[in-house]
Amino acid sequence: MFCFELNFSVNVLGTYIITESMLPLLEKAALDARVITVSSGGMYTAPLTNDLQYARNKRVQVALIEKWAEMYKDKGIGFYAMYPGWAETPGVAKSSPEFSERFSGKFRTWGEGADTIIWLALQPKEKLVSGGFYFDRAEAPKHPPFASTRSTNDE
Ligand SMILES: NC(=O)c1ccc[n+]([C@@H]2O[C@H](COP(=O)([O-])OP(=O)(O)OC[C@H]3O[C@@H](n4cnc5c(N)ncnc54)[C@H](OP(=O)(O)O)[C@@H]3O)[C@@H](O)[C@H]2O)c1
Numbered sequence: 001m002f003c004f005e006l007n008f009s010v011n012v013l014g015t016y017i018i019t020e021s022m023l024p025l026l027e028k029a030a031l032d033a034r035v036i037t038v039s040s041g042g043m044y045t046a047p048l049t050n051d052l053q054y055a056r057n058k059r060v061q062v063a064l065i066e067k068w069a070e071m072y073k074d075k076g077i078g079f080y081a082m083y084p085g086w087a088e089t090p091g092v093a094k095s096s097p098e099f100s101e102r103f104s105g106k107f108r109t110w111g112e113g114a115d116t117i118i119w120l121a122l123q124p125k126e127k128l129v130s131g132g133f134y135f136d137r138a139e140a141p142k143h144p145p146f147a148s149t150r151s152t153n154d155e
């Protein structure tokens with residue numbers, strides 16, 4: 001039996017297992033099949049390493065999307081990662097209560113946070129870049145300028 005750290009389990013293993021398990025169905029649903037992974041702007045602070053903290057797990061999600069896009073580019077499945085922005089959700093209230101209280105009313109609503117997810121689901125695929133990272137209905141950089149967050153394929 002294996003034990004995994006909870007955040008790594010939910011964000012990395014969960015994303016990996018659900019997506020891999022769905023691939024046969026996604027292939028059947030081609031050419032309009034798509035996978036949208038909700039990552040985070042937190043990943044801008046982290047490179048791809050084997051440390052299991054939240055930001056790195058969100059970085060791994062973006063790397064997985066890139067890998068799947070490359071592996072399945074001829075299968076008619078689109079893979080996209082996105083950042084919802086700070087949105088008022090039960091998750092934020094529970095995991096960062098002080099932060100949540102301090103900025104209450106200043107976050108996006110959960111509906112605004114979901115906007116780009118829905119947009120990615122509904123856009124004609126030829127307008128989207130498979131393997132891309134999206135924020136506010138547009139492709140966004142995966143790395144901040146001058147940051148050492150890039151990794152090699154081997155990593
Ligand atoms: N809200 C933000 O400002 C923000 C910013 C950046 C990124 N994100 C990302 O957006 C995504 C959704 O977050 P949210 O803010 O909408 O939080 P949320 O309202 O708490 O939703 C989190 C979801 O994850 C599920 N979940 C939590 N722990 C789990 C576990 N141990 N096993 C299986 N499922 C689990 C929850 O399931 P149940 O409903 O069954 O509990 C819930 O559906 C996350 O990937 C988060 O990293 C959010």
